[in-house]
Amino acid sequence: MTHDDFVPLRVLSITDNPHEAAGGADRVSIAAFDPLTLRQYHAAVVTFGPGYRDVVKRIRRHDDLQVYLKPIFLLNTHGGEIIEYGRAVLDGEVQGGAIDRFLKDHEAVITGINTHIAQFTSAPQEHAAHQYGLAVKAIRFIHSRNNPIQPIRFPKSIYAYSYPFIDILITGNHYQQFTLIDFLENRNLIEGTFVDRVHCCSFCYASFLNFREICVNCQSPNISNEDLIHHFPCGYMGPESDFIRTSKLICPKCRKNLKHIGVDFDRPSQVFTCSVCTHSFQEPGVDALCVNCGKTIAPEKLLYRTLKEFKLTPLGEASALSGIVYSLQEELRDNIEVVSMDKFNVVLNLEIERVRRYKKSLSTIVRLVFDNYADLLTQLGSASTALSRQIVAEIADFVRNTDLVAFIDDRTLLFLLTETSISNAKIAMDRLTKRITALITENLSVGLKLSYKSLALDGTRPYNEVLKELAAHE
Ligand SMILES: [Zn+2]
Ligand SMILES: [Zn+2]
Ligand SMILES: [Zn+2]
Incomplete structure (x- = not known):
């Protein structure tokens, strides 16, 4: 046109x-x-x-x-x-x-x-009611408006903020706008700059929270506070109510009138008293009542949501035009079992424990990084779907039933190869990376930056240190 x-x-x-x-x-x-x-x-x-x-x-x-x-x-x-x-x-x-x-x-x-x-060409994914369809709609929206999408403060919502252009696309629960934003960001289709960070309920994700000071003994928010008074001449210290006699302040210990703050007395801090259990304390606890679901949550158990202003990445631009949202993760999930990072960590922990107990290591952990995968997809355009499938087929071929696979992000995979020595793991990984690299160099001028690092589990270090070691000097 x-x-x-x-x-x-x-x-x-x-x-x-x-x-x-x-x-x-x-x-x-x-x-x-x-x-x-x-x-x-x-x-x-x-x-x-x-x-x-x-x-x-x-x-x-x-x-x-x-x-x-x-x-x-x-x-x-x-x-x-x-x-x-x-x-x-x-x-x-x-x-x-x-x-x-x-x-x-x-x-x-x-x-x-x-x-x-x-x-835009009409895309098959666009019509699907699932996340891919919504993802294509969302990135096409951002592309066609030529503007980043902004979160706005939204007092009518229990989530406190909204991305209206994303929210309006979705029928049903308004929380899905954040799920969709995460989906787009995890797949490197959008990138954001920080706007705000909000607390949210760990049960229902609402940000409509009432923070209260509570009794450290019985957790009741029904507490009152008053100043502590320190009388210098006699050294007595007690709550202000001990000192009040009609309109004057009189020391309950030495019976003298209190005269000038800073001279003969001071108010060093406050004291809290619980109306339920009568406990007195100087530092109250804090909790949050979720106004939406009614649950009470300790502050350290609350979740956070980071609100950002988002624009499309080069991959997002390319995907908006083609109408296809590529994902190594989703493709691989369709072919082999991929576990969450949480589950991977649990199994890795058990494996480390097993190796420690039996004093022999035959398990190897590998971190595989597709460094410029997103750039490659961007340059390939619509041809990238076929290539992605071939890469996925190679990985699926490599993984055995006993191995564990997880994604750290869309370009970084973890493999836990059980009953595999590090030398055998290296032979297998060299073969895999060679085959994937060959797929690309055979067909294209752009090169894929593919690298891996492997570690034998020796049972001496906890899983988080093992993962840190793997991530170092990528
Ligand atoms: Zn109490
Ligand atoms: Zn006194
Ligand atoms: Zn809640």
């Missing part, structure tokens, strides 16, 4: 009020609106009022890229109040007036987004 195809730009006005249509544009009522008709238009203008949010959701959650990516403007003649979230999922606000004026003001935005849409 060339620029000429956009003249004249076609705009669909979606409104129940004929007087508030974008003047001169095609018009449809909210009830009669079918999102698929947007395929024929370059932009939609929705009139503010009841039902406008549903129209925006129906467009953004549609599977067709000629629908969900289309620019949406809000006609807001009377200055209706729109929350930041609402503004973030739109492409602009219009104050009214004729379509010519509207097009003049927004032509660059509409043309820009439609040019991006024209570059």
Whole structure:
């Protein structure tokens, strides 16, 4: 499609009020609106009022890229109040007036987004309701808007923040926006810069938490505090209530009037008293009550979520265009059993213990790194799917049933090769890396930086030190 195809730009006005249509544009009522008709238009203008949010959701959650990516403007003649979230999922606000004026003001935005849409090929993954489909939709959204996605503070949400452009794509639980963000970041499709860090409940992930000072004895938040008073002349120290006699402060020990703070007495600290168990203490404990699920959580058990402003990586850009989200992890998972890092650590621990007890090491741990895997996929474009499959086939061929495989990230694998000496492990790994490298050099000019490091388990060091040693001097 060339620029000429956009003249004249076609705009669909979606409104129940004929007087508030974008003047001169095609018009449809909210009830009669079918999102698929947007395929024929370059932009939609929705009139503010009841039902406008549903129209925006129906467009953004549609599977067709000629629908969900289309620019949406809000006609807001009377200055209706729109929350930041609402503004973030739109492409602009219009104050009214004729379509010519509207097009003049927004032509660059509409043309820009439609040019991006024209570059995207319809992708099979896009239509799937699973995470891959959403991932493709999300990166295409970011690509077509040419803007990083920002988390916004969102007091209406128990998660405290929202990525509106991601959230609006998802039907169902709003927490999925964070799962999707993690999915994209783990696969190196987006990269972020720090915005904020929030505590969240370890049971329900809500960030609607009430931090309270509590009794160190019975954990009740029903505590009161008062100043401690130290009377210098006699050395007595006690809570302020011991000293109060009508409107004066009188020392309960020596019966003298207290005169000037800093001269004859001081308030060195506070004392807390529990109204439930009457325990007195100077340093209260702290816990967090999750307002959402009602569970009480110790601060050190709370989880954190880091909010970032995200933009696409080069791999993300390439994936947005092709509509294919590559993942060595997912491909390998389809072929062999891949365990989580938590499970890997547990088994590694047991194996170290076994080696220590029986004093013979026949197990080797290997860390394999595809250094520039993401760059390679980016340069390969659509050809990378076939290559990924071949690499996965080589790895699947290499792994035996008794071995354990886990991913640290999408380019770093760990193998626990049981009953394998380090010399045999090296022979096998050399063969594997040679075969994978050959796959690439046979077909391409770009080289893959592939390296591994192996360690024999000797039972003397805990698993975390073993992993640290493997990661050193990569
Ligand atoms: Zn208590
Ligand atoms: Zn005194
Ligand atoms: Zn909770």
